[in-house]
Amino acid sequence: MQPSEAVVYVVDDDHSVRQAVCMLLRSVGYRPVPCATAAELLDKLQPDAGGCIILDARMPGMSGLQLQEHMNQRQLDLPVIFITGHGDVDMAVMAMKAGAFDFLQKPFKDQALLDSLERALQRDEERRQRLEGRRRLREKLALLTAREREVLNGMVAGKANKVMALDLGLSERTVEAHRARVMEKMQARSLAELVHEMASFDNQESFP
């Protein structure tokens, strides 16, 4: 993802810090969205768009940590980089436990923030790609008939057509025909590609 496409939310109750960070981000081509409070962030947040949150851990009202917990509950998975005046180890540990991507002590080096941001966005991009892939796979799987699903499962398990024909009580030709349709509907160029695609999501999601 190019920097210009990423939305970076900057949440800090201090106007100057907020403005300075946004300026820094703009200077390298990001599109920062300033937020003065956690509530404002939740209001502006676009869950489906990619991006990252730069968050002050200590704010009146909902604190950064509470916000992180809130987002976890609502399954808002944007990576969060905490910046805080509190460089305590225990605070950092708490933030990381709560699922923070990184933890920077104020005042920070610009490069440290930008590096962290880049990694966070990259991870977010990967996450979004995985989500996208999973969504597409689910779509393709939805096109299969029940019989085709059975054949697909056999293919992924590495069974020969003959064995599948026996298992399913079909002729070998029919199995072959199903097989071709599965390859077509799954838009797979090779069996290896199909198996790989299925396997990469296998442990994360049960198929319908």
Add this chain to the structure above:
Amino acid sequence: MTKTTKTRRPGTGGLQQRLRALEGELNGIFTAAAQGMIIADAHGIIRRFNPEAEKIFGYRADEVVGTSLNCLMTDRDRHQHDTYMQRYLKTGKAHIIGIGREVYGRRRDGTEFPLYLAVGELPDTGGGRQFIGILRDISKEKAMEAALRVSEQELRLMIENAPIGVITLDGEGHVQYANAALLRMLGVMVDDIEGSSFESWIIPDDQELFRQFRQKVLMHRAGSAIELRLRPPGGELLHVGLHGGLVDTPLRGPMITAHVINRTPQVLAEQEASAHREALAQVDRLNTLGEMASGIAHEINQPLTAIATYAQAIRRMMEQLPAMPPEMHEALEQMSTQAERAGEIIHRMRGYVRKRAIAYEATDLNECLRSIVKLAMSNVRENEGHIHLELNAGLPRVTIDSVQIQQVVMNLILNALDAMKMVAPEHRKIVVRTHRPAPDCVQVDVADRGPGLSSSVANVLFTPFVTTKAGGMGLGLPISLSIITAHGGKFWHAPNPGGGMCFSFTLPVATEAADAAL
């Protein structure tokens, strides 16, 4: 005959006259004497019985004259009288004659009484040997003496068994007397202390004090009080209050008598309380410093961060311009570097202050609260407030640093007292409550009847330096929050139903105890 007549000296009639006069005088004495007088012959037959004797014995003279002395005597004396008399007549050795002694008499009504009796022999004027007894009824004296003896004995008993120590020292400071309470206090026997120098029981540091005390009492004859530490051999150190004065005794000269009170329990309790107060003050100082550093760090870090980040942003923006003078680049670089350095210094200071020993220990929370409330009582009284404890007796032990938790409760009590300055004294009531809202935690509430939170602080409570008080630092609540968070508890506040505020916190209960409750 003539001779005889001659020998009759002239003035014989005058002699007779003088004899008669003498007899008259004697009679007068005999009658008027304030002492009983009885004249008897060698056989114990009463010859004369004066009016005082009549009064003493209750007999009229005419009833007893011519009868035996026996009726005036007790049975025991009667027998002795006979033996004495026999012996005296035989040997001339007197037991009573000319000496006087206490004997018992018997009145007409049969009552016996003590009397003082002196007996003498009268010159024989031809009518046989005669004896005179002079006697005085001493039953009143005797009764008084006995009463005196009893009261002296009672006094002794009272002093001996008084619930405070009593000691008497002679002019040299040697112990003349120590009562039972003092012996018990010192854990010694009477022989260990009586005759010893009292100074030897005092620890060396206090001996000079005691010498000054003795000096003052002896020289200025003034009562005086001192606090001393005694160390009986093999015993514990005793803190005593000694209050003494001077007594001039006829036999032994000036003596110091003093009462001694064992103040050890109070002194130890005071020492403990002041150590407790000192520990709390120490923790308070460190916490305040820590929270201040933390608050300052936050406050200063914000502008520092802004400065550094602005500089970095400008530098990056200018880098994209065609010509950037290298000096400007350098200056902007330095701006951010220096801001970071300032930030580093603050973090180090904060880290240094934070490094304090936290002593977690399994603790009876109610006990911990009782002891801090006791310590807070002087503030409570000063503010004319009241504290009610509602402590749930069935709480499990909690693993806490009790001094830190006490600091939290102290902060809350002080805040409550401050808040209630605006309400009438009779409504200044604080409730400190413990209970167990869930198996895995215990809860402490500190509720007051003040006016509640001022709207200016309601949203920023727990932020350092937020205060509505002229002398407040605005650190009490932030410190308390830090402490409770470090203990793994929660801290919140809510309006107190019926008026005022209620601040509450929880402390986690060790899992076995929590499981046991399920």
